[in-house]
Structures are given as C-alpha cells and as structure tokens.
Amino acid sequence: xxxxxxxxxxxxxxxxxxxxxxxxxxxxxxxxxxxxxxxxxxxxxxxxxxxxxxxxxxxxxxxxxxxxxxxxxxxxxxxxxxxxxxxxxxxxxxxxxxxxxxxxxxxxxxxxxxxxxxxxxxxxxxxxxxxxxxxxxxxxxxxxxxxxxxxxxxxxxxxxxxxxxxxxxxxxxxxxxxxxxxxxxxxxxxxxxxxxxxxxxxxxxxxxxxxxxxxxxxxxxxxxxxxxxxxxxxxxxxxxxxx
Ligand SMILES: [Zn+2]
Numbered sequence: 001x002x003x004x005x006x007x008x009x010x011x012x013x014x015x016x017x018x019x020x021x022x023x024x025x026x027x028x029x030x031x032x033x034x035x036x037x038x039x040x041x042x043x044x045x046x047x048x049x050x051x052x053x054x055x056x057x058x059x060x061x062x063x064x065x066x067x068x069x070x071x072x073x074x075x076x077x078x079x080x081x082x083x084x085x086x087x088x089x090x091x092x093x094x095x096x097x098x099x100x101x102x103x104x105x106x107x108x109x110x111x112x113x114x115x116x117x118x119x120x121x122x123x124x125x126x127x128x129x130x131x132x133x134x135x136x137x138x139x140x141x142x143x144x145x146x147x148x149x150x151x152x153x154x155x156x157x158x159x160x161x162x163x164x165x166x167x168x169x170x171x172x173x174x175x176x177x178x179x180x181x182x183x184x185x186x187x188x189x190x191x192x193x194x195x196x197x198x199x200x201x202x203x204x205x206x207x208x209x210x211x212x213x214x215x216x217x218x219x220x221x222x223x224x225x226x227x228x229x230x231x232x233x234x235x236x237x238x239x240x241x242x243x
Pocket of ligand 1: 171172173174175176229230231232233234
C-alpha cells in the first residue's frame with residue numbers, strides 16, 4: 001500500500017484535483033480519539049474527495065487500504081467504511097488515467113477483508129440502532145457489492161426503489177430491449193435456467209428482512225421474476241437481461 005508520507009499522493013487525482021491532502025484526511029479518519037461528530041465530518045470529507053457522485057479516482061483506490069484501519073475502531077467508522085467501499089466497488093466510475101496493477105491489488109485485498117466483516121458490522125449496527133441513519137437500500141447495495149462484486153442485482157436494487165419502477169432488460173435470445181414494469185412482474189418460472197446471481201437476490205432479501213424492511217424484501221424477490229421477450233417469446237430471468 002502507498003505509504004502516507006509518499007510524495008506520489010501529490011500526483012494522484014481526487015475530486016479536488018491533486019490528492020496531496022488525502023494522507024492528512026486518512027490520518028484523521030484513523031485517529032481513535034475522534035468524537036462522534038468528528039467521525040461524521042471526516043467521513044463526509046472522504047465521500048466528497050474520493051467518491052463524489054460515484055466518481056472515483058486513483059486516490060480512492062490508494063486510500064481504501066488505509067481507511068481499513070477503522071475495522072479495529074468504533075462501529076460508526078466501520079459502518080461508514082462498509083458503505084463507502086461497497087459504493088466504490090459497485091458504482092464507482094473511474095475518472096482520470098487507468099489504475100496501476102498495484103493500486104487495484106491493494107484495493108481488492110482489503111475489500112475481501114471488509115466483505116468478511118460486513119455481516120458482523122450490519123448485525124452490530126442493527127443491535128445498536130445505528131442503521132436508521134442510512135437508507136436500507138444503501139446498506140444492502142454496499143454489502144452486496146462487497147460480497148458479490150458488480151452484480152446486476154446490486155444495480156437493480158436502485159431501479160426497484162425508483163417511483164416509476166420500470167426496468168429495461170435485453171433479451172439474451174434475440175438482443176431486443178424489453179421494458180418491464182416491476183409492479184407487473186410475475187414470480188419466477190422454475191423452468192427457466194438462471195445464473196448464479198440468484199445468491200445475491202437471496203442475500204439481499206435476507207438483509208432487507210434483517211433490517212426490518214419487508215416491502216424492500218418483497219421488491220428484491222421480484223428480481224427473480226422471469227420476463228417473456230416481446231420479440232421472440234424466449235423466457236429469461238430478469239437480472240440475466242440487465243446490462
Ligand atoms: Zn427475444
């Protein structure tokens with residue numbers, strides 16, 4: 001991992017341009033003596049600098065291995081780390097030059113560690129009533145992204161909470177686009193072969209249930225639904241047609 005005193009930080013990009021100030025921010029986040037309000041403020045800065053509107057930067061990938069210091073710290077910070085690293089992984093759009101192999105490796109290794117802790121973090125946060133501060137969709141998306149990577153289910157959870165609840169899927173048989181209304185989806189046809197993505201649907205439903213969000217659990221279950229292509233009549237699992 002890139003040492004915090006390395007001059008290379010000055011050459012890395014973040015949302016504000018040069019990432020020269022990011023090591024100081026990381027040191028602040030990792031300071032175990034921070035007050036609750038300071039934890040919140042420093043993580044807000046992490047989001048602003050390193051994952052602004054889902055734009056991510058070389059400095060983001062260099063920072064996450066350091067930010068993982070909070071895995072040994074307080075629950076607020078661990079929860080923030082889960083949300084942040086999951087968002088970067090599932091939704092991050094890289095701005096700037098392609099990443100070096102070293103940066104990607106360092107990031108991937110630490111993501112595995114965070115993923116291994118994710119269930120325990122969510123469970124503890126639920127027990128301590130911290131989860132009400134965050135929308136359950138956000139928590140579920142980040143947790144699933146950490147455990148399943150850029151899975152279509154992680155992206156689709158965004159669509160199923162939108163008001164219009166319309167999702168465009170592409171038929172794997174004929175490549176024609178099909179618009180589906182989530183409210184009109186039929187439950188899964190067990191004769192249709194589905195991909196391994198089903199694991200993330202199950203995990204998402206379990207999490208929604210644990211978070212007490214039954215309506216979200218039902219909506220996530222709809223991702224198992226099958227769609228009949230309007231052009232060629234082929235039936236496929238909705239998430240297999242998501243691009
Ligand atoms: Zn088709």
